[in-house]
Amino acid sequence: MxxxxxxxxxxxxxxxxxxxxxxxTGDGDGKDTKQPVADPGSMLAGFQTEKIMRESSREKNIFIHGKMGSGPNEGQDAVLILEKTPFREDSLAELFKTSELKLQMRNDIYSTYHMHPPAHLNEYFVQALVFERRCPASRSFSNGRHQGDGGVSGYGEAHQEWVYNILEKKAEADRxxxxxxxxxxxxxxxxxxxxxxxxxxxxxxxxxxxxxxxxxxxxxxxxxxxxxxxxxxxxxxxxxxxxxxxxxxxxxxxxxxxxxxxxxxxxxxxxxxxxxxxxxxxxxxxxxxxxxxxxxxxxxxxxxxxxxxxxxxxxxxxxxxxxx
Structure with a gap:
């Protein structure tokens, strides 16, 4: 084994x-050429939160409905999914060495702390679902549903296009x-x-x-x-x-x-x-x-x-x- x-x-x-x-095999580099690509560094600048769809302390994620605040998708409906990335064994030594600990409570043999690791060890995994103006997120939400497992599903064109882009090598071919x-x-x-x-x-x-x-x-x-x-x-x-x-x-x-x-x-x-x-x-x-x-x-x-x-x-x- x-x-x-x-x-x-x-x-x-x-x-x-x-x-x-x-x-x-497919044309191009496997990236979807239909969608404008925002600068990742500024894509979330000015994002306007309209509704918290779901948050889970157990799964360490949150689902946010709002509007993009900058870039080629400015003003468009979007769903952001933010999730804490899992711990990696090969980064533990650096985590222990470089993080700041702040004591919250101590009682006999028990103590609790807040840890503040360096930025590169404190990542979030972000998924952005940006809906075209002709197919706003609000309409997709009314026709779809927010799954209990932390997914967002719609019965309309948004998911079909995403799947077909993969099958036709218009997106994610390199994955x-x-x-x-x-x-x-x-x-x-x-x-x-x-x-x-x-x-x-x-x-x-x-x-x-x-x-x-x-x-x-x-x-x-x-x-x-x-x-x-x-x-x-x-x-x-x-x-x-x-x-x-x-x-x-x-x-x-x-x-x-x-x-x-x-x-x-x-x-x-x-x-x-x-x-x-x-x-x-x-x-x-x-x-x-x-x-x-x-x-x-x-x-x-x-x-x-x-x-x-x-x-x-x-x-x-x-x-x-x-x-x-």
């Missing part, structure tokens, strides 16, 4: 040294770890935004299928078994080749409800309790394959239980339909 305990990845490219990854280009059974595999790619303890990748007609678990039948089996086999093999993490240490699953409606599969390392990996929402890919082998209509006919927040738009729709 490969030793993945606190194994740091190359900080320059987010990957380990080792076998070459199979990069997807693709593996691709099977087959239009029916193929997929792309790339790191999830939740993973900073600096260590393997919280490894998290997403496989996005090339087929565009499959929206969620509910659409799957036996005709999709070759696709699901291909994602399972080649996805695990690609992760083993690239990161030396064997299939026995992976959790491979689908969400229902998903955060966006284009079939995708999650690959996480077993030791990482990723948001949304609980039984209320996650369905193991191996179970899905076995259930479909037994009954082609399994996911079209059975009752699926999933959590919804009190302010979830879907919950309101279900109430209006008399389901509650």
């Amino acid at each position: 490969a030793d993945t305990k606190k194994r740091s990845l190359d900080s320059d490219n987010g990957t380990e040294s080792g076998p070459e990854k199979k990069l997807a 693709i770890v593996f691709e099977d280009p087959d239009p029916q059974n193929g997929f792309v595999l790339l790191p999830d935004f939740k993973w900073d790619q600096k260590q393997l303890d919280d490894l998290y990748l997403i496989a996005i299928c090339h087929q565009r007609e499959i929206k969620s678990l509910r659409d799957l039948t036996q005709e999709h078994l070759p696709l699901l089996q291909n994602i399972q086999q080649q996805g695990q093999e690609a992760i083993m080749k690239r990161y030396s993490v064997p299939s026995c240490r992976l959790r491979v699953y689908l969400h229902y409800q998903p955060s966006y409606y284009h079939l995708h599969v999650h690959f996480t390392v077993l030791g990482y309790e990723a948001p949304g990996c609980g039984v209320e929402r996650a369905h193991l890919l191996s179970d899905v394959i076995q259930n479909l082998q037994t009954d082609t209509q399994h996911y079209r006919t059975r009752t699926l239980t999933y959590p919804l927040r009190a302010d979830d738009a879907l919950l309101h729709k279900l109430r209006e339909a008399g389901r509650f």
